[in-house]
Amino acid sequence: MKKLVIIGNGFDIAHNLKTSYWDFREFLKKEHEQFLYAFERMYNIFPPDFSDPRMGVDAEERWNKKIKSILWEEFETEIGKPNIAEMLDASESILEQMDLDGGNIGIEDTMDEYWRSEYGFVQKFQLYVKEWIEKISTNHVKPIKDGIIDDEESFYMSFNYTDTLENVYHIENVLHIHGGVDRVSWVEPIMGHCNTKDIEYYKNRAIKADEYFDEGSASINHAVVDYLKSIYKNTDRIIEANIPFFDKLKDVEEVTVIGWSAGQADIPYLKKIFESIMENTVWHVYWYDDKAKTSLIAAFDEVGIPNKNRNFRKSSEYWD
Numbered sequence: 001m002k003k004l005v006i007i008g009n010g011f012d013i014a015h016n017l018k019t020s021y022w023d024f025r026e027f028l029k030k031e032h033e034q035f036l037y038a039f040e041r042m043y044n045i046f047p048p049d050f051s052d053p054r055m056g057v058d059a060e061e062r063w064n065k066k067i068k069s070i071l072w073e074e075f076e077t078e079i080g081k082p083n084i085a086e087m088l089d090a091s092e093s094i095l096e097q098m099d100l101d102g103g104n105i106g107i108e109d110t111m112d113e114y115w116r117s118e119y120g121f122v123q124k125f126q127l128y129v130k131e132w133i134e135k136i137s138t139n140h141v142k143p144i145k146d147g148i149i150d151d152e153e154s155f156y157m158s159f160n161y162t163d164t165l166e167n168v169y170h171i172e173n174v175l176h177i178h179g180g181v182d183r184v185s186w187v188e189p190i191m192g193h194c195n196t197k198d199i200e201y202y203k204n205r206a207i208k209a210d211e212y213f214d215e216g217s218a219s220i221n222h223a224v225v226d227y228l229k230s231i232y233k234n235t236d237r238i239i240e241a242n243i244p245f246f247d248k249l250k251d252v253e254e255v256t257v258i259g260w261s262a263g264q265a266d267i268p269y270l271k272k273i274f275e276s277i278m279e280n281t282v283w284h285v286y287w288y289d290d291k292a293k294t295s296l297i298a299a300f301d302e303v304g305i306p307n308k309n310r311n312f313r314k315s316s317e318y319w320d
Contacts, residue, residue, distance in 0.1 A: 001153060001253050001254060002154070002155070002249075002252045003153060003154045003155070003252065003254045003256065004155045004156075004249055004252045004254070004255045004273070004277070005148075005154060005155070005255075005256045006157050006158075006256065006257045006260055007158040007159065007160060007165065007258060007259055008159045008160070008257075008258070008261065009259060010258070010259025010260065010288050010292070011158075011258055011259030012160050012162055012164055012259070013259070014144065014315070014319065015138075015141050015144060015164060015168070016141070017136055017138065017164065018136060019133075019160065019161075019162060021076075022068060024075075024129070024191075025072055027132040027135070031132075032128055035121055038121050039121070039122065039125070040071065042083060042119075042122075043079075043083065044070075044083055045067050045070060045071060050063075074263070076191060076192060076193055076263065077193060077263060077264055077265060079193050079231050080194065080198070080228065081195065082227065082228075084202070087220060087223065087224055087227075090220075091111075091217070091219070091220035094111075094216075108216075108218060108219050111215065111219035112219050112223070119223055119226070119227050122227055122231060123230055126188065126191065126230075129161075129190075129191045133162065133180070133181055134181055134182070138162055138163055138164050138167045138168055139167065141167070143168055143169055144319055145169075145319055145320055146320050148165075148169045148171065155245070155252065156171055156174040156175065157174070157177055157245070157273075158174050158176050158177065159177055159260055159266070160180070161176065161178065161179065161180040161181060161189045162181060163180070163181055163183050166183070167183075175242060177238060177242065177269065178190045178233070178238070190233055190238070191231075191233070192231045192265075193233065193265065194232070194235055195232070196232075199232065202225050202228070203221075203225050205217070205221040206221035206222045206225065209221060233265060235268040235269065239269065239272050246272055247276070249273065249276040249277050250277070252276075252277040253278060254284065255273070255277065255282070255284065256285075257284070257285040258286045258315060258318050259286075259288070259315070261287070261292040261295045262295055262296050262300075263295060263299075266299070267299055267303065270303050270305075274303050274304070274305055281309060282309055283309055283311060284313070285300075285310060285311065285313070286313050286314065286317065287312060287313070287314065288315045297312075
């Protein structure tokens with residue numbers, strides 16, 4: 001029987017690896033603090049002064065809980081929603097101060113350079129993802145699941161960047177769909193949102209502004225697009241690049257999902273897998289908590305995977 005195993009970040013976390021979005025934030029805070037604060041400001045997060053005695057002894061704990069809910073809990077969804085209104089307001093304010101009698105003409109190069117100085121820091125985002133993940137070693141990790149076997153009947157698709165499957169369970173030929181550490185993938189780690197709607201919207205606004213010779217508006221709209229594209233995950237392109245893998249799934253009769261909650265950004269992958277496998281393939285889906293279960297059910301409903309093919313269980317039933 002041919003099988004497909006889908007591995008998500010919960011798999012690595014179950015092995016006590018520091019691979020959560022919050023762990024990425026902790027890395028940035030330690031190694032690239034100015035980048036972190038500049039990045040969080042794009043989402044209306046401004047660090048308080050915890051040395052102020054009026055803050056209270058649990059101030060930092062309450063603050064961390066707050067920003068987790070605002071940004072870091074659903075990180076790859078939320079980073080596609082920066083405060084664009086503030087970016088546009090800043091542009092309007094600057095243009096008013098310039099007080100150009102002849103209109104917004106002959107200023108685009110100057111404005112482009114200004115926006116690069118303001119928002120260009122985000123170009124380092126993927127570099128820091130790579131730097132972070134390469135620091136996570138699996139050499140100390142022990143297997144906690146028997147029966148994970150590398151054979152011709154099994155396919156492995158991992159949403160993780162680490163080499164846990166390869167180094168701990170000695171499984172090779174794993175598809176790391178979003179890239180990974182150098183040892184397991186020639187593709188650089190990809191972290192990002194899938195908010196194509198806003199990218200296209202502001203791209204069209206920039207085109208319209210160019211048509212009306214409104215260089216100020218064109219510049220800021222291009223800046224918004226550049227920011228969003230810097231942290232964008234092009235799922236269509238990723239799927240297209242991995243068509244040979246999906247073509248191999250046509251005879252798969254059983255899918256196991258562990259540590260993956262199928263967030264909104266991952267729906268295209270779930271859809272492609274469903275289209276690639278057999279009609280009556282059984283899905284064994286292991287969920288960590290009620291939130292993950294709700295997310296998975298919503299994703300399966302959206303894709304149209306029949307209830308009769310679903311077998312949902314708590315993840316505690318998966319581990320030995």
